[in-house]
Amino acid sequence: MNRRIGLNWLGLVPFLAFALLFLVLPTMNIVLGAFRSADGGFTLDNLRGLLTPRIMDSFKLSIQVSAASAILGCVIGFAIAAAMVHGGLPKWLRGPISTFSGVASNFAGVPLAFAFIATLGRVGLVTVLLKQWFGINIYAMGFNLLSFWGLTLTYLFFQIPLMILIITPALDGLKKEWREAAEVLGASGWQYWRMVALPVLFPSLLGTFALLFANSFGAVATAYALTGSTLSIVPIMLFAQIRGDVLQDPHLGYAMAFGMIVVTGLANLVYIVLRTRAERWMR
Amino acid sequence: MRRFWSWAALIIGGLYFFLPLIGTLEFSLRMRRGEYSLDAYRSVLNDPRFQETLSYSVIMALATIVVGVLIVVPTAYWVRLRLPRMRPYIEFITLLPLVIPAIVVVFGYIRLFNTSSVLPMTGTAMGTNILLMFGYVVLALPYMYRAVDTGLSTIDVRSLTEAAQSLGSGWVTILGRLILPNVFGAVMSGAFLSFAIVIGEFTMASLLNRPAFGPYMQILGANRAYEPAALAVIAFAITWACMGVMSLISRLARVGRMGK
Numbered sequence: 001m002n003r004r005i006g007l008n009w010l011g012l013v014p015f016l017a018f019a020l021l022f023l024v025l026p027t028m029n030i031v032l033g034a035f036r037s038a039d040g041g042f043t044l045d046n047l048r049g050l051l052t053p054r055i056m057d058s059f060k061l062s063i064q065v066s067a068a069s070a071i072l073g074c075v076i077g078f079a080i081a082a083a084m085v086h087g088g089l090p091k092w093l094r095g096p097i098s099t100f101s102g103v104a105s106n107f108a109g110v111p112l113a114f115a116f117i118a119t120l121g122r123v124g125l126v127t128v129l130l131k132q133w134f135g136i137n138i139y140a141m142g143f144n145l146l147s148f149w150g151l152t153l154t155y156l157f158f159q160i161p162l163m164i165l166i167i168t169p170a171l172d173g174l175k176k177e178w179r180e181a182a183e184v185l186g187a188s189g190w191q192y193w194r195m196v197a198l199p200v201l202f203p204s205l206l207g208t209f210a211l212l213f214a215n216s217f218g219a220v221a222t223a224y225a226l227t228g229s230t231l232s233i234v235p236i237m238l239f240a241q242i243r244g245d246v247l248q249d250p251h252l253g254y255a256m257a258f259g260m261i262v263v264t265g266l267a268n269l270v271y272i273v274l275r276t277r278a279e280r281w282m283r
Numbered sequence: 284m285r286r287f288w289s290w291a292a293l294i295i296g297g298l299y300f301f302l303p304l305i306g307t308l309e310f311s312l313r314m315r316r317g318e319y320s321l322d323a324y325r326s327v328l329n330d331p332r333f334q335e336t337l338s339y340s341v342i343m344a345l346a347t348i349v350v351g352v353l354i355v356v357p358t359a360y361w362v363r364l365r366l367p368r369m370r371p372y373i374e375f376i377t378l379l380p381l382v383i384p385a386i387v388v389v390f391g392y393i394r395l396f397n398t399s400s401v402l403p404m405t406g407t408a409m410g411t412n413i414l415l416m417f418g419y420v421v422l423a424l425p426y427m428y429r430a431v432d433t434g435l436s437t438i439d440v441r442s443l444t445e446a447a448q449s450l451g452s453g454w455v456t457i458l459g460r461l462i463l464p465n466v467f468g469a470v471m472s473g474a475f476l477s478f479a480i481v482i483g484e485f486t487m488a489s490l491l492n493r494p495a496f497g498p499y500m501q502i503l504g505a506n507r508a509y510e511p512a513a514l515a516v517i518a519f520a521i522t523w524a525c526m527g528v529m530s531l532i533s534r535l536a537r538v539g540r541m542g543k
Contacts, residue, residue, distance in 0.1 A: 011361035012369070018354055019376050022417045023424075026391020027383050033394065079292040087289025103526045104300060106476070107519065109483045110500040114515035117504075119306030126302055157303065160296070189285065218384030221485035225501050235386055242390055242490055257387045268382045 033254035046255040062233040069155035070212035077163025085171040101161035108158045113225035116154045120145050146227045155216045170204040207274030214267040311512035323513040340496035344481035347419040348474045351427045359431045360462050363440050377428035380421050389487045418487045423477035434469025475529040479522045
């Protein structure tokens with residue numbers, strides 16, 4: 001029997017070797033590097049290096065952009081998904097919306113940045129049309145695509161569809177009987193949402209928020225293609241650091257990467273915990 | 284009233300999603316002054332760097348899919364058949380790439396496989412290509428594994444395996460001629476998603492200095508005005524085609540199963 005179990009384990013060797021070599025060990029190397037000094041000893045100096053204003057600011061900006069795009073993504077995505085599932089819209093709309101969400105949630109990266117430059121850049125379609133038709137010059141009003149709000153607006157293009165994809169099954173899980181029971185007891189539509197539906201959905205909503213947060217926190221390509229290095233968010237700082245353009249201290253790079261793992265790790269932990277809670281209602 | 288708000292949410296959402304697509308298309312046609320033309324597309328398609336980088340990325344994507352299938356299918360099968368208790372742990376590992384940002388993983392590669400390390404993969408172009416390919420397998424792992432595992436859940440792995448074994452099949456025959464065809468739809472949907480991810484990937488290819496499509500798009504975007512919009516349209520068409528084929532296959536697979 002023992003020999004049998006030993007042989008069973010052999011079947012996992014290729015996968016475990018692959019995961020160890022190309023996922024676990026590289027990550028461990030970075031995490032350990034964050035606590036190691038140039039001569040190999042243990043140190044907290046690298047983490048202390050994160051406390052310099054420039055890096056603290058980049059973490060702050062990254063967290064703000066991720067939080068803003070996750071909150072707005074959750075709210076808008078929820079509104080669209082709720083309209084689609086419970087809003088009395090024609091049934092045939094569901095197929096196209098979920099297919100489009102699948103495509104758009106994967107349309108991150110360099111092309112997404114180009115799309116927004118062509119639309120909301122200084123000579124982009126919407127910018128020009130607003131000026132010609134309504135005489136509104138959004139750039140004169142202080143809008144800039146290469147800014148906090150520009151980046152947030154761009155990230156929403158993949159955040160909203162991701163929210164729609166994840167929250168639709170949860171909305172489907174809301175039983176018709178609950179709504180009927182609420183109506184029989186004299187609840188208004190608003191009361192039903194506030195006192196029944198939203199409390200049931202709350203773990204799903206918060207969990208998805210955490211996932212969206214992590215999703216935009218790790219995004220490099222979109223921000224890099226959009227702003228170059230004018231907006232110092234963490235992934236772009238780290239990118240430049242690895243390239244060797246700025247900050248000549250490699251151990252600071254380890255510390256920044258470690259900081260990123262801590263933030264996305266925490267967000268995902270929240271997601272996993274809340275997801276298991278949400279599944280109670282999904283049966 | 285409810286219906287009014289629903290339509291309002293949908294229309295505002297629709298505007299947000301379609302304006303950038305229309306804007307990109309319109310911008311990509313504006314290269315010639317005063318009239319619409321396909322000049323930007325002509326310029327992009329005739330750029331030898333476009334052809335080189337796109338074919339490099341296509342080859343990388345195909346390699347990623349083959350290696351990914353070779354790693355994921357036997358593992359998911361074996362876990363279901365012999366080590367069901369390990370399932371949550373294996374699943375946890377496959378979801379790690381969603382937690383650890385790609386930029387951190389590739390940073391680890393650069394430190395772990397550099398020229399002065401035990402395994403100096405970044406020393407040669409071929410070694411770096413292989414390293415990048417494994418990086419792509421890691422990025423695609425969460426999607427690939429979940430697709431294949433879901434596919435396996437629709438068939439009776441144990442009975443099929445026992446039947447094949449009693450007819451004298453070895454493991455290679457079982458996996459290649461029995462399991463793989465049965466989860467073909469799932470594997471294909473994982474494959475197309477991997478393809479879409481790899482084609483536009485920027486971070487890993489750029490930091491490993493490989494001539495892939497993603498870094499090419501970024502460089503062109505920094506130097507040109509109209510060509511990037513044309514590129515974005517092309518990239519979006521590729522993503523859209525991948526997703527379209529994917530949902531078509533999964534629909535066909537479902538219909539096929541119901542027909543049986």
